[in-house]
Amino acid sequence: xxxxxxxxxxxxxxxxxxxxxxxxxxxxxxxxxxxxxxxxxxxxxxxxxxxxxxxxxxxxxxxxxxxxxxxxxxxxxxxxxxxxxxxxxxxxxxxxxxxxxxxxxxxxxxxxxxxxxxxxxxxxxxxxxxxxxxxxxxxxxxxxxxxxxxxxxxxxxxxxxxxxxxxxxxxxxxxxxxxxxxxxxxxxxxxxxx
Numbered sequence: 001x002x003x004x005x006x007x008x009x010x011x012x013x014x015x016x017x018x019x020x021x022x023x024x025x026x027x028x029x030x031x032x033x034x035x036x037x038x039x040x041x042x043x044x045x046x047x048x049x050x051x052x053x054x055x056x057x058x059x060x061x062x063x064x065x066x067x068x069x070x071x072x073x074x075x076x077x078x079x080x081x082x083x084x085x086x087x088x089x090x091x092x093x094x095x096x097x098x099x100x101x102x103x104x105x106x107x108x109x110x111x112x113x114x115x116x117x118x119x120x121x122x123x124x125x126x127x128x129x130x131x132x133x134x135x136x137x138x139x140x141x142x143x144x145x146x147x148x149x150x151x152x153x154x155x156x157x158x159x160x161x162x163x164x165x166x167x168x169x170x171x172x173x174x175x176x177x178x179x180x181x182x183x184x185x186x187x188x189x190x191x192x193x194x
Contacts, residue, residue, distance in 0.1 A: 101150050102126070102175060109144040109151075113137045117168075124175045126151075131166045135159060138169045145173050152176055 106116070114137050118129035132138045142154045152174035159169045 098175070105148045105150040109141070109148050111137055111141045111144055114141050125172055126175065127170070127172045129168070129170050131168055133166065135167055138167060138171075142171065150176055 106119075110116075111132075113133040114130055116128055116130040118127075120127040130141075132141065138156070138159055142156060145151045145154045154171050154173040157170040157172065159167050161167055
């Protein structure tokens with residue numbers, strides 16, 4: 001008597017269970033892979049959004065800095081313009097008493113027999129036209145101008161005799177300036193009092 005055992009159904013059931021378990025594990029792995037990929041994509045997207053916010057903040061701050069730099073540049077230009085104006089005002093304040101000194105010295109050094117017909121000023125140089133009775137009076141006038149503390153050495157341009165017996169002369173002389181800008185307010189006030 002022989003007993004026949006049919007193992008085929010058992011093997012078939014075991015193979016079926018293995019296939020289902022394999023498919024379940026494969027599905028679970030695929031599900032985990034999709035979930036992992038989604039998690040990684042979400043993480044990268046969050047990082048990308050965070051970096052974009054940082055970039056936007058940096059661009060906003062850079063724009064503000066550009067505006068501040070532009071404003072600072074405008075302030076510097078305004079400051080330079082104001083310093084130039086202050087310097088000009090100081091020079092004008094200094095030159096005002098200098099003009100009075102020049103006229104006082106012109107009148108004080110005027111020799112007998114001489115009078116001026118024209119006076120021009122170009123910067124720190126004076127051009128004087130006048131008339132004298134004799135050439136020696138023109139020479140005396142030039143020596144008097146040179147001896148003055150306000151004038152430098154005069155330069156004679158020409159002397160011409162006219163029909164009335166007068167000598168028409170033209171000369172130029174430089175002004176001697178101590179300083180164009182006073183060092184302090186006290187010095188400017190002392191300088192202003194002749």
